[in-house]
Amino acid sequence: MIIYINDKPCDAKVGDLLLNTAKLNKAHIGYICGGNGICQSCFVYVLEGAECLSEPGEDEKAFISDKLFAEGGRLACRTTIVKEGTIRVLTRAEKFRRIVLGLNVPGFITYAQTIGYNVTNKLPSGVSSIVSRVQSGRLNPVDTIGKIASGLSPASQLVYNNFIEAFPFMQAPVNVVSGVAKGAIDNASGALCTVSGGRLHLPGSTCTTHDKPAEAIERITISAK
Numbered sequence: 001m002i003i004y005i006n007d008k009p010c011d012a013k014v015g016d017l018l019l020n021t022a023k024l025n026k027a028h029i030g031y032i033c034g035g036n037g038i039c040q041s042c043f044v045y046v047l048e049g050a051e052c053l054s055e056p057g058e059d060e061k062a063f064i065s066d067k068l069f070a071e072g073g074r075l076a077c078r079t080t081i082v083k084e085g086t087i088r089v090l091t092r093a094e095k096f097r098r099i100v101l102g103l104n105v106p107g108f109i110t111y112a113q114t115i116g117y118n119v120t121n122k123l124p125s126g127v128s129s130i131v132s133r134v135q136s137g138r139l140n141p142v143d144t145i146g147k148i149a150s151g152l153s154p155a156s157q158l159v160y161n162n163f164i165e166a167f168p169f170m171q172a173p174v175n176v177v178s179g180v181a182k183g184a185i186d187n188a189s190g191a192l193c194t195v196s197g198g199r200l201h202l203p204g205s206t207c208t209t210h211d212k213p214a215e216a217i218e219r220i221t222i223s224a225k
Helices: 018-024 066-070 092-101 105-135 141-166 168-196
Strands: 002-005 008-011 043-048 073-075 088-091
Touching: 002 018, 008 018, 043 092, 066 105, 088 092, 092 105
Parallel strands: 002 088
Antiparallel strands: 002 008, 043 073, 043 088
């Protein structure tokens, strides 16, 4: 079956999590906690096909307010496709991008108020849910930290891509800054190698000193009487 994430057609089947479907189809639903349902970075709005998805569980209810549920809010890492049908979802980042690009001031105010209400009213229950799951053994802190670490790179790339899509005029300044930073790293690497005579190479840099062929080593023999 085909579902739509940010209007992008994605292959899916009954039994799939929305988050896994997005990852397999590169549809970019955010994720940091690795699917443990504690960070809300995979929050989506179900625009169509709610009846084709699993009912919200206690983990979702602890983090999502009634107002956001009324707008179709779900956590993609906790939402499973239970039957075939037309499913359309919109990620939180994409909704915000469309509000900004559309210069929708009233929409932005409503969006901010709803998110603020959710944070204020669901933070205590969210924290309580995490503590309860750790105590009952349903949430492993060590495993969660590892998943967060592995999810930081995709998350940062998602933020960058959404920023450039929302503010394309900023692409040139960002590229200039990136180029300057890379140049500084390259220069530092060359200087360190020249001074120390070692072979230190920083990630992503080149070392002109050691691009040259290695010099021949003169060998001498020392004998003791």
